[in-house]
Amino acid sequence: MKDKKGMEVFHWILIMIVGAVILLFGVIFAGKSGGVEQQKQNVLVVEYLEMFFNPFTSVGAIADSFGKKVSLPYEIDAELRCEGGKEFLFVGSGGKISSEKIENFVYTPSKIKARELFVLTKSFEIPFRVTDLIFTFDSGQKFCVIYDEQDAGQADFVDQLKGDIEGSLVDAQGNFAYCQDIGCCRVAGSTRIISLNAQKGDVNLVPQGADGEGFSFGEVTWAAQGAQGSGQGAASAGRKSVFVSSALAEAAIFSDYPLYSCNLRRLMSKTGSVSDIYSEKANYLGAIAQPQVCNYNALRGDLQQIKTLAGSVGSAQSLSSARALNGAAQEFETKNMELPCIQIY
Incomplete structure (x- = not known):
């Protein structure tokens, strides 16, 4: 379909x-x-x-x-x-x-x-x-x-x-x-x-x-x-x-x-905006899920970190900022895939 x-x-x-x-x-x-x-x-x-x-x-x-x-x-x-x-x-x-x-x-x-x-x-x-x-x-x-x-x-x-x-x-x-x-x-x-x-x-x-x-x-x-x-x-x-x-x-x-x-710079700003959208989704899912089973708060923290690091990449455009953003994105992806509940994306 x-x-x-x-x-x-x-x-x-x-x-x-x-x-x-x-x-x-x-x-x-x-x-x-x-x-x-x-x-x-x-x-x-x-x-x-x-x-x-x-x-x-x-x-x-x-x-x-x-x-x-x-x-x-x-x-x-x-x-x-x-x-x-x-x-x-x-x-x-x-x-x-x-x-x-x-x-x-x-x-x-x-x-x-x-x-x-x-x-x-x-x-x-x-x-x-x-x-x-x-x-x-x-x-x-x-x-x-x-x-x-x-x-x-x-x-x-x-x-x-x-x-x-x-x-x-x-x-x-x-x-x-x-x-x-x-x-x-x-x-x-x-x-x-x-x-x-x-x-x-x-x-x-x-x-x-x-x-x-x-x-x-x-x-x-x-x-x-x-x-x-x-x-x-x-x-x-x-x-x-x-x-x-x-x-x-x-x-x-x-x-x-x-x-x-x-x-x-424009793209990293939009990345931050999309991170906010998924953060709101995590907030909603966290309100209806069992916190001891589904730790959506941790994922919200990761999304905030991705937003912050994306801003750093856009402004500094340095290798260290790119490395940090890549690491945060990979960590978030792993946590999201291993989530025993509804995934963020």
């Missing part, structure tokens, strides 16, 4: 998207050319893209990841900016701000100049589900992931990334290469290099988790200069942040520092 409901929601999303495409093209090609018309087209494109960036339902309720190839009526200049804890979409010369802020968490490499985009979503959980992360990149972007195939953690992460791409974005398989060294990436014609093994890439991920959980948390740095002249902005050069969960590690692949860092 749950699968059937999920497919119904999925089909409804597609119907909405197809309808928007028909409307978009009909209005655009019905108009006259000129500067004013170009501005109208930019407004329509903004509204169209907002349908992907502000979905009315949670993709995470349907599947772990979901992908879509987005074709636009003309090549656009677009940029996502995160300012004051809010994310905005700009399209066109000089930037056309979206009518409303982007509610979700969208990650993209710097500015986009393209007629076709790939959009991929990934569920963010720590350990309970918080929200969906949305990755977008233009169809001409070529990624290369350098990793050590003998390292189990790196190999598992690459397999997971491959699964997300091949399972959700079949058309984007040719945009990704997986290599053992940077020379292989150059042969592949990559424009954005991701390193998992300390070689100098545009984005460098350093996992810190224990065996089998390497990408549960770690550090991410952006190269001072693009490894392949990828044109990373000066704001990304030599900057450093952290990731908590493999989903955020993937987000770093598709993002430059300013957007990633700002979204991390």
Whole structure:
């Protein structure tokens, strides 16, 4: 029944998207050319893209990841900016701000100049589900992931990334290469290099988790200069942040520092809000359960700790804060799974 409901929601999303495409093209090609018309087209494109960036339902309720190839009526200049804890979409010369802020968490490499985009979503959980992360990149972007195939953690992460791409974005398989060294990436014609093994890439991920959980948390740095002249902005050069969960590690692949860092603060704030919701649930369950059997008060304390540590990750973005949050999340997950009563999530 749950699968059937999920497919119904999925089909409804597609119907909405197809309808928007028909409307978009009909209005655009019905108009006259000129500067004013170009501005109208930019407004329509903004509204169209907002349908992907502000979905009315949670993709995470349907599947772990979901992908879509987005074709636009003309090549656009677009940029996502995160300012004051809010994310905005700009399209066109000089930037056309979206009518409303982007509610979700969208990650993209710097500015986009393209007629076709790939959009991929990934569920963010720590350990309970918080929200969906949305990755977008233009169809001409070529990624290369350098990793050590003998390292189990790196190999598992690459397999997971491959699964997300091949399972959700079949058309984007040719945009990704997986290599053992940077020379292989150059042969592949990559424009954005991701390193998992300390070689100098545009984005460098350093996992810190224990065996089998390497990408549960770690550090991410952006190269001072693009490894392949990828044109990373000066704001990304030599900057450093952290990731908590493999989903955020993937987000770093598709993002430059300013957007990633700002979204991390937003995401950790939302993690705190979701922790409060589960804390209220624990309070309710504790009122109707036998305290000597179901210790919901202890779980409430753990949830408060997750909220506090998430705030530290968002503000400090330090490896120590990421390590502490990861440990608290794992401890809470263990207690919740072992609970002999109704689980919190």
